[in-house]
Amino acid sequence: MSTGPTLRVFLDPGEEPSAAARRPFRRRRRNRHGRGLRGELIPAHLAGFRSRSERFDTWVLESAQRLERLWGEGIQSYQFVVRDIPPGLEELAASGGHIPFGAGTPAAGPRPAVITVYRHPVESAARGLVPVSELIHDVVVEQLATLMGMDPETVDPTYGRFRPL
16 A cells, blocks of 8 residues: 555646655755745844734734723723724815724624724824824724713823824
8 A cells, every 4th residue: 555645647748747846845845055944034022023013903902901900891891993994085085084093883782882993094193293002092092982971081191191282
């Protein structure tokens, strides 16, 4: 009983596969100099290891955790979502309307309240003026304050401290 492959496919009827084609895939993953694949380009402990969207997601999570420390268990009923752009962005930009940084959707039945942060508008607005993480926190606080029916300063006393004058 043979342990090799039982089916062979040849593109040219008179052609026999090369030695490289008969080797398993793992052993063929080398370049022509025999060095093989190299490791990660950037080590995991450096900032460039994560993509911008991964860093943005982390900042939204950190903002939610900051609010959880302030408000306790009540914040856990909210769902935090990151989207790239708001719906209807082209129409808003064409009409010259305000482009939102986030949106809050109140709870309805079994569905929890949702706070959505739009990544591209926030990153565009934060360029050089404020730290992106602080602008994200301000957006999350604004949306949470709207859903709770409170002032943003009541939800988090540090709200707006990094805004330019």
